[in-house]
Amino acid sequence: MVTLNINGHDTQVDADPSTPILWALRDNLNMTGTKFGCGAALCGACTVHLNGQPTRSCVTPISAAIGQKITTIEAMESDKVGKVVQDAWVKHDVPQCGYCQSGQVMSATALLKSNKNPSDADIDSAMSGNICRCGTYQRIRAAIKDASKAIA
Amino acid sequence: MRIEWMNGVNATVPDLAVAQDISRRNFMKVSGVLGGGLVLGFFIPGANKFANAQAAKAPTIYAPNAFLRIAPDNTVTVAVNRLEFGQGVNTSLPMLIAEELDADWSQVRSELAPAADAYKDPAFGIQITGGSGSIKHSYMQYREIGARARAMLVSAAAQQWGVPSEKCKTAKGMITGPSGQKLSYGSVADAAMKLPVPEKVTLKDPKQFHIIGKPTPRLDARVKSTGKQQFGIDNHMAGMKVAVVARPTVFGAKVAKFDASKAKAIKGVIDVLEVPTDRGGSGVVVIATGYWPAKQGRDALLIEWDSSAAEKVSSDLQLVDYKELARQPGTVAKDADISKLASAPKKITADYEFPYLAHAPMEPLNCVVDLKTDGCTVWAGSQFQTIDQGAIARTAGLKPEQVTLHTMMAGGGFGRRAVPTSDYIVEAVNVAKAYMASGKSGPVKVMWSREDDIKGGYYRPAYVHRAEIGLDEKGNILAWNHTIVGQSILTGTPFESMLVKNGIDSTTIEGMGEPYRVSMKLSVHNTKQNVPVLWWRSVGSTHNAFVMETLIDEAAQVAGIDPVAYRKQLIGKDHPRHFAALDLAVEKSGYGKKALPAGHAWGVAVHESFDTVVAYVVEASVENGVPKLHRVTGGVNCNRAINPMSIEAQAQGAILMGLGMTLPGAAITLKNGVVEQQNFSDYTVARMPDMPTVEIHIVPSDDAPTGMGEPGLPPLAPAFANAIAKLTGKRLRKLPFDLANA
Numbered sequence A: 001m002v003t004l005n006i007n008g009h010d011t012q013v014d015a016d017p018s019t020p021i022l023w024a025l026r027d028n029l030n031m032t033g034t035k036f037g038c039g040a041a042l043c044g045a046c047t048v049h050l051n052g053q054p055t056r057s058c059v060t061p062i063s064a065a066i067g068q069k070i071t072t073i074e075a076m077e078s079d080k081v082g083k084v085v086q087d088a089w090v091k092h093d094v095p096q097c098g099y100c101q102s103g104q105v106m107s108a109t110a111l112l113k114s115n116k117n118p119s120d121a122d123i124d125s126a127m128s129g130n131i132c133r134c135g136t137y138q139r140i141r142a143a144i145k146d147a148s149k150a151i152a
Numbered sequence B: 001m002r003i004e005w006m007n008g009v010n011a012t013v014p015d016l017a018v019a020q021d022i023s024r025r026n027f028m029k030v031s032g033v034l035g036g037g038l039v040l041g042f043f044i045p046g047a048n049k050f051a052n053a054q055a056a057k058a059p060t061i062y063a064p065n066a067f068l069r070i071a072p073d074n075t076v077t078v079a080v081n082r083l084e085f086g087q088g089v090n091t092s093l094p095m096l097i098a099e100e101l102d103a104d105w106s107q108v109r110s111e112l113a114p115a116a117d118a119y120k121d122p123a124f125g126i127q128i129t130g131g132s133g134s135i136k137h138s139y140m141q142y143r144e145i146g147a148r149a150r151a152m153l154v155s156a157a158a159q160q161w162g163v164p165s166e167k168c169k170t171a172k173g174m175i176t177g178p179s180g181q182k183l184s185y186g187s188v189a190d191a192a193m194k195l196p197v198p199e200k201v202t203l204k205d206p207k208q209f210h211i212i213g214k215p216t217p218r219l220d221a222r223v224k225s226t227g228k229q230q231f232g233i234d235n236h237m238a239g240m241k242v243a244v245v246a247r248p249t250v251f252g253a254k255v256a257k258f259d260a261s262k263a264k265a266i267k268g269v270i271d272v273l274e275v276p277t278d279r280g281g282s283g284v285v286v287i288a289t290g291y292w293p294a295k296q297g298r299d300a301l302l303i304e305w306d307s308s309a310a311e312k313v314s315s316d317l318q319l320v321d322y323k324e325l326a327r328q329p330g331t332v333a334k335d336a337d338i339s340k341l342a343s344a345p346k347k348i349t350a351d352y353e354f355p356y357l358a359h360a361p362m363e364p365l366n367c368v369v370d371l372k373t374d375g376c377t378v379w380a381g382s383q384f385q386t387i388d389q390g391a392i393a394r395t396a397g398l399k400p401e402q403v404t405l406h407t408m409m410a411g412g413g414f415g416r417r418a419v420p421t422s423d424y425i426v427e428a429v430n431v432a433k434a435y436m437a438s439g440k441s442g443p444v445k446v447m448w449s450r451e452d453d454i455k456g457g458y459y460r461p462a463y464v465h466r467a468e469i470g471l472d473e474k475g476n477i478l479a480w481n482h483t484i485v486g487q488s489i490l491t492g493t494p495f496e497s498m499l500v501k502n503g504i505d506s507t508t509i510e511g512m513g514e515p516y517r518v519s520m521k522l523s524v525h526n527t528k529q530n531v532p533v534l535w536w537r538s539v540g541s542t543h544n545a546f547v548m549e550t551l552i553d554e555a556a557q558v559a560g561i562d563p564v565a566y567r568k569q570l571i572g573k574d575h576p577r578h579f580a581a582l583d584l585a586v587e588k589s590g591y592g593k594k595a596l597p598a599g600h601a602w603g604v605a606v607h608e609s610f611d612t613v614v615a616y617v618v619e620a621s622v623e624n625g626v627p628k629l630h631r632v633t634g635g636v637n638c639n640r641a642i643n644p645m646s647i648e649a650q651a652q653g654a655i656l657m658g659l660g661m662t663l664p665g666a667a668i669t670l671k672n673g674v675v676e677q678q679n680f681s682d683y684t685v686a687r688m689p690d691m692p693t694v695e696i697h698i699v700p701s702d703d704a705p706t707g708m709g710e711p712g713l714p715p716l717a718p719a720f721a722n723a724i725a726k727l728t729g730k731r732l733r734k735l736p737f738d739l740a741n742a
Helices: A021-028 A073-078 A080-091 A101-114 A120-127 A137-151 B016-021 B049-055 B089-101 B134-161 B185-193 B291-299 B315-326 B385-396 B423-437 B450-455 B541-559 B563-570 B576-589 B644-660 B716-728
Strands: A002-006 A009-013 A047-050 A053-056 A069-071 B062-065 B068-070 B076-080 B108-112 B169-171 B174-176 B182-184 B241-246 B254-259 B269-276 B282-288 B302-306 B331-334 B346-354 B366-372 B375-380 B403-407 B444-447 B463-471 B477-487 B520-527 B601-609 B612-623 B626-637 B693-698
Touching: A002 A021, A021 A047, A021 B291, A047 A101, A053 A101, A073 A080, A073 A101, A080 A101, A080 A137, A101 A120, A101 A137, A120 A137, A137 B644, B068 B134, B068 B185, B076 B089, B089 B108, B089 B134, B134 B169, B134 B174, B134 B185, B174 B185, B182 B185, B241 B291, B241 B423, B254 B282, B269 B291, B269 B423, B282 B291, B282 B423, B315 B346, B315 B463, B315 B477, B315 B520, B346 B541, B366 B423, B375 B385, B375 B423, B385 B403, B385 B423, B423 B444, B463 B541, B477 B541, B541 B563, B541 B601, B541 B716, B563 B576, B563 B601, B576 B601, B576 B612, B576 B626, B576 B693, B601 B716, B612 B716, B626 B644, B626 B716, B644 B693, B644 B716
Parallel strands: A002 A069, B076 B108, B241 B444, B375 B403, B477 B520, B626 B693
Antiparallel strands: A002 A009, A047 A053, A047 A069, B062 B068, B068 B076, B169 B174, B174 B182, B241 B282, B254 B302, B269 B282, B331 B520, B346 B463, B366 B375, B366 B444, B463 B477, B601 B612, B612 B626
């Protein structure tokens, strides 16, 4: 049994300590907002925040998160910046299939928390680890810029 | 995918005689456009919850037909007869119903329909999402459903008031009577349900449209931005186990022997079993309490494979063979007089190479199967419900009516979820069978890793083209000899008899020649290789548009004529939609007028696929020796625009996927039968910094709408290549682009 702090709550997880955070969330806790895309930190679909830093949960074992703060997409509606980002996503009609968007929102929120006014190059750099096969990148860029204005 | 032969065939129109034999209480009133009149569908036990709701006569749910429920709170839920996997049908199809129903759009919801006869594509005759046909084929169907439901609601209200229906008006989910009395749709839904379905309804004059044609945000934008959308992979049910399959490393190989002792020692692993896999092969499934222990278990398996009977393809040797074949005449697909070729004063000779491509949708394939002795329930993001339902029944040894197939929201697909062999679904049923045979029961979710997906086959085939074009001194095309080499997608599938003609797969050649008035002799070598192949967003046009549009551009260069003007000379006047799309893209881009930055150049291409014409004018440069796409201006001709916001999104997405084909590393290759790529580290897909600025313009039209899921893809790569040719003088004839070796 491992105790994890997830979205502000200490939560017991009955899983081997080597289990990636992603699978503890999805299979043990039925928190399916965080998505599985590649299992190798290559696509960003599984992005969560670990102590505020965007982290690929598919390659980060729960043993590395003990005593740390895990934040997932499920907490973003009650997060000041996360909510602004989600509202911008809806306004710009960003999602298509939507599967990668949890990870995109998590990466964008982390970006805006560390940089309230990102340039195009900042956005490229912060978001290039998040793959979208549907091609929503242009709307993501516009939504991030819009959200940036809203939190300024 | 394009399935031309089905268009208009109505192969499996619901059988009225059969339907009428079924007792009245099991009827669903299903309105549709099949045969031009009223069509009744019939209740399939357990097959869909709309039907179940009706059969149970739930008093609060109004189900005038299989497509619509109106709740007392006035919420309108529309059943979508397609898979939603990004293309926006779960917004655009409800828009059609809501328009004619006069619903309040803010009260409209949508739901994906399960496998059932009522949800078959009116043109294809099977339940399918493909051929960019959802809007094209259901435009009238969904409008008529909305109009019929509206008429029934009005009749119910009119009867309650004792006034003629003609004196009532509707707007935003409310009925207004002649003296100003009002009733909501929800309040008369029960009464309306008991009324007969009107055979004839009058549809709106398009001038009255206030939902159709209006840029409309997706109904699922919020749930997909908050992590709340449930996809197939998110299925979680009591007692469900997760399975991961070790598949053969060479397609069709079998397990010789395996040692499961280490796998079984992993906490959470429940069972390790041998199972049949696709193409007559076999594999080993690890069933566990979750994905992680299942995957750990699979990694711990020791398997010896027998691949002695399997052909072991190597891409480098295949390319040599294909190039040799391309120099020999194949089976003639289009004949023409090419006698002027030999003596033509000017010539273009070109060899093109295209690799295998994986679809790599972001949601890895998965399928939940709950198998019982007398029935099977399956949850999958299926693009092909009718075919998959049949395959499930055959595999499980059940009748189709004993199979319930729930359509799950899917995280992309691009063709991979419409498989004539139902490969991943059949495999999942085989896993459930093995699980049951081992004495256990309950739902099993088979999950694919990304490596499984990249290595798992069903690729866009590899192709080689060879073109010899003879031109006169002025650059007019005199004769064109063209050969295509590559695997058939449809040979060996149930579609073969209808879509493979004279030994030529129609998907190999679609998009060749048209709309240019050229004397082209086209021949094909459809090869047989031990690699599973499949349609990939825009199918044959993924390669044929590239070849056509770069060669026409090259011919324009030989002629010394502007490539837009050259195209317009060569496109027949019977293709006004091509002119409209091209003119719009040219005008909006500033092509030929606007000065570009130093080192940038224009590129142009236009292509029709699935009855939609898309033209792109692009702006590109070369950065550090690598082609870079900066801007795309699109002219889109898909006739009447249903949801312009969605059309723009589909074009943006198709552009990104078309661009993805050009990027270094966008290729699947094999060595001795083993796929060499495994994940996004070695199979390139486009990322944020690759995305150009896209501006989409829609040609205004009142004609019946055509689809947008695929047609935005084909012209992108050739327009990009044409810009690079202008900058460097080098014609890129190989995908992905390799400028250094061009």
